[in-house]
Amino acid sequence: MNPGCDHPLPLGEGRGEGRHGVTVLLLALLTLSACGPTQSAPFAPSTRENPVVGGTSAPDDEAVVALLARRARCTGEPLTLLCTGALIAPDVVLTAAHCLDIFGTEGAYEIFLGARLLPEPEPRGHFARVARAVKHPDYDRASHTFDAALLRLARPLDAPPLPLPEPGWGELETGREARVVGFGDTKDASTPSGERRQGTLRVTSVDPGAFHAGPSPAMSCVGDSGGPVLVRGSDGREVLVGITASGDVACRRDAFNVRVDALLESFIAPFLAERLPPTGPVLALETLCTAACTRDDECPSGLACVPVTEGGPGRCLQPALQEGDYGALCTEDAHCEAGSVCARLEPEGEDACRCFTPCGQSQPPAPEEAGGCTGAPGPGALAWLVWAVWLSRRGGAGACAGHRCG
Structure with missing residues (x-):
């Protein structure tokens, strides 16, 4: 697993330093053929399709979903895996803010609920449209501070959400083992791509808004960004304590994760409490x-x-x-x-x-x-690129900075 802006991150043995997510996707788009009515080409497996480095299959983690660019055609259009996400309410997904940097919060997204997204053409699960996306207001691309976003789904999903950290759940401290789950890169060409995988990390340092973790022996990677980092609480249940945000480019040494408890009061709770406006008449x-x-x-x-x-x-x-x-x-x-x-x-x-x-x-x-x-x-992927440029002019899109992201 490897966290990143726009590609699946794998659970693996380690990470590397440098930009990885958004930049790779933009390069993939720009290297496609000239403009025309053609469908987008699939991304290279090394940046799009592989899961968690050094991890194992996670068929039972129903609340861990894949974030995709929304498909516009009903036949012949490849799936474009952007990131991973964690279901925290029947119609709300928590993911990383940098996962929305390319197409912006006004871009078109969908999520996949299931254990196996790729290979195509028969994903083993269900899809749901994202109706609204919001980045944390204090998100900083360069440092990945508050690298978090919330997605409101067009319909609720039939899966138990992950438990959020409540008072008395326990304490996040150096040396604790944590479990990371995602659809990202595995750094192993023989491992099937697009599969939800899990692996164990060990917390190496803790700050008020984030924490670092190292391989034990797995590691998050590109495509795992936005996916959950889970720790067992005092009652023995797993609690969602972090989301994958970045790490070293090689996915070998360091994973940077945003703390969920630092997001609860000012970001997550108000979003969950929102009352959806009544729907009015729509155009035919x-x-x-x-x-x-x-x-x-x-x-x-x-x-x-x-x-x-x-x-x-x-x-x-x-x-x-x-x-x-x-x-x-x-x-x-x-x-x-x-x-x-x-x-x-x-x-x-x-x-x-x-x-x-x-x-x-x-x-x-x-x-x-x-x-x-x-x-x-x-x-076509080039049409998506034009959409991204249009959003960037409105202040919606941007490139990831710093370490690995995606």
């Missing part, structure tokens, strides 16, 4: 080319309200698709008319996939007519 799927929006909650199925021109009206769309209407149910592109694709509105379910037709076009536009990467109906 077949009217999105003509109906303007002003807020995300006016858009169906979690589509975002995005200004398509500066100062112009907002349209409900997915980040990897241009403006368009949604029509009949489908399972693949062949079920849709010419110029349409089978687009994914929800991660799963009978009504998740519908035929998407770009506004005012019966055929897919040529790249020069479409305005570059975002114009074609294919989602």
Whole structure:
């Protein structure tokens, strides 16, 4: 396991120093072919697919989930594993803030609940859409101080949340063993990728807001970021005491973890206590080319309200698709008319996939007519990169700094 900004971290024997997460993903995106209606290519296994270094399978840790970039197509789109997360309420996931640095808090995400995400095409579990994401207000990219984020899911999950540290649970101190769980890199080419794994660390130092741990013998790695670090309390039950934030690049010596008890009062408790606003009427799927929006909650199925021109009206769309209407149910592109694709509105379910037709076009536009990467109906990793650039201009995205992250 190895914690990082945008790739799965593995549980392993150690870590290395240097930037690893966001930078690797951006390089992978930038090295893809030129803009066009092509789907994204899978990332290299060394940065995307492997789990916890020196760890073992963790099939029973149901509350440990994988964080993914939300898929826009119903067929042919590879899964993009970003980080790990810990379910702390039926509809709330705690993860690392740097996991959201690329696409920002307004990016499109989903989570995976299950023991095996990869290899594709048959993940063994279920998906749920992320409806809202919030970073800790005092998060610092360079130092990973308060490197924490909370995700509100569009629907609650049927899994017992991890217990948070309550008064009297015990004490986090140097020398204690801790268990880390994640979907990250294993540093072992023979170990199946995308599997939820666990391993044992030993606490080496404790500060008011964070703690370090070393291999005993496992280690978190890229992709494990945001995953839980668990310690047995005074009553013998495991307690969520930390989340993986960073470490050395080689995943061999040091794991830096944010303390959960330092997040409880000012960050986690207010978020858990929030009352969700009542849902109002939303725009019809077949009217999105003509109906303007002003807020995300006016858009169906979690589509975002995005200004398509500066100062112009907002349209409900997915980040990897241009403006368009949604029509009949489908399972693949062949079920849709010419110029349409089978687009994914929800991660799963009978009504998740519908035929998407770009506004005012019966055929897919040529790249020069479409305005570059975002114009074609294919989602593609480059379209995600354009989305990230747009978010960065709004102050939503940034690169990880310091040690390994992801």
